[in-house]
Amino acid sequence: MEESGISTMSLTAHPHITKMVGAPRSIYMRFPQGNLVGQAHNPEQQNSILRAALEAVVTIEETGTILEYPERWRGSLRSSRA
Amino acid sequence: MTELLKWDFTERWQEKWADWMKPGGHGALADVRNSNLAWTPLVKPLSECTVMLLTTCGVHLRAQKPFDVMKEDGDWSPREIPSDTQPDQLMITHTHYNHLDADNDVNCVFPIERLPELRDEGLINSVAATHIGMMGWVPNPIVTVRDTIPGIVAKAKTEGVDIALLTPG
Numbered sequence: 501m502e503e504s505g506i507s508t509m510s511l512t513a514h515p516h517i518t519k520m521v522g523a524p525r526s527i528y529m530r531f532p533q534g535n536l537v538g539q540a541h542n543p544e545q546q547n548s549i550l551r552a553a554l555e556a557v558v559t560i561e562e563t564g565t566i567l568e569y570p571e572r573w574r575g576s577l578r579s580s581r582a
Numbered sequence: 583m584t585e586l587l588k589w590d591f592t593e594r595w596q597e598k599w600a601d602w603m604k605p606g607g608h609g610a611l612a613d614v615r616n617s618n619l620a621w622t623p624l625v626k627p628l629s630e631c632t633v634m635l636l637t638t639c640g641v642h643l644r645a646q647k648p649f650d651v652m653k654e655d656g657d658w659s660p661r662e663i664p665s666d667t668q669p670d671q672l673m674i675t676h677t678h679y680n681h682l683d684a685d686n687d688v689n690c691v692f693p694i695e696r697l698p699e700l701r702d703e704g705l706i707n708s709v710a711a712t713h714i715g716m717m718g719w720v721p722n723p724i725v726t727v728r729d730t731i732p733g734i735v736a737k738a739k740t741e742g743v744d745i746a747l748l749t750p751g
Contacts, residue, residue, distance in 0.1 A: 501622075501731070501734075501735055501738070501746055502619075502620035502621055502622045503620040503622075504622075504735045504738075504739060505622050505739075506622060506735065506738055506739070506743055506744065506745065506746050507622045507623070507624055507744060507745045507746070508622075508745070508746045508747075508748055509745065509746075509747050509748065510748040510749075510750075511747075511748070511749050511750065512750065513750065515589055515591075515595065516591065516595040516596070516598045516599040516602070517599065517602060517609070519591050519595070519599075520599055520615060521614060521615050521616060522615055522616030522619050523616075523619070523748075524619055524620070524621055524622075527586065528589050532680070533679040533680065533750070533751060534639075534679045534680045534681050534682070534683055534684055534690065534691060534751060535683055535684075535690050535691070536690075536691065536749060536750060537689060537690055537691060537692075537693045537696070537749055538689075538690060539683070539690070540683040540684070540686045540687035540689075540690050541686070541687050543689070543695075543696065543699075546689050546690070546693055546696045547696050547699060547700070548584055549693075550693050550696045550697065550700060550747070551583075551584070551700060551705060552583075552584040552586060553747060554628060554633065554700065554705060554706060554745065554747070555583060555584075555628065555705075556586060557624060557628065557745055558624055558627075558628050561623075563619040563620070563621040564619050566589045567586035567587060567588065567589055568586060568587040568588070568589040569584070569586060569587075570584065570585065570586065570587055
């Protein structure tokens with residue numbers, strides 16, 4: 501996609517794999533698979549993650565960059581397992 | 583603005599990679615690495631950009647053919663999802679992660695309702711007319727690159743996409 505002029509941003513739960521496979525821009529989410537854009541029915545959190553991902557498309561200047569989202573998953577709030 | 587942290591490929595992470603690639607391990611199914619990372623910097627402000635979602639979470643329209651999760655070499659076919667689709671018209675077919683939360687709120691993995699909110703706030707200019715759903719379990723993703731990505735890129739270019747946001751399951 502990048503070769504075709506489209507900038508990409510990936511979310512990842514496995515930054516070591518992302519690092520070795522290679523992706524232009526990535527954000528490591530310390531969230532479980534199935535929730536990388538946040539908790540169910542938590543639009544504020546989902547909005548924050550999406551916003552951070554898009555803003556980082558502007559700020560990341562080097563291909564292969566992986567950044568980390570500062571918030572950690574709070575498992576007790578997982579709606580489907582509560 | 584959320585301040586993102588620096589992430590380093592420390593020894594602990596390198597050990598996790600070695601485990602992943604061990605014979606019999608998941609990563610050993612296919613050692614696929616990008617030898618050259620292409621790069622397209624944004625050439626205009628984010629507020630002028632069109633954004634598409636590209637997810638491997640296994641989401642598709644209920645009316646579309648589900649992904650074939652029994653196929654030994656995976657299912658790398660894409661599903662076009664109109665961006666004005668209501669969440670109750672979507673479902674997830676994927677057997678390699680827990681999507682209980684996403685079954686209740688698809689935005690956990692495919693933020694189709696969040697992206698228009700950011701457009702309305704002015705962070706981005708527009709949402710692409712079409713998002714893409716895929717099912718991420720494909721042991722050798724070379725076939726995805728060969729068979730699937732060219733069509734997705736063509737669709738995205740037709741719709742004037744500047745940024746593709748990739749979300750896994």
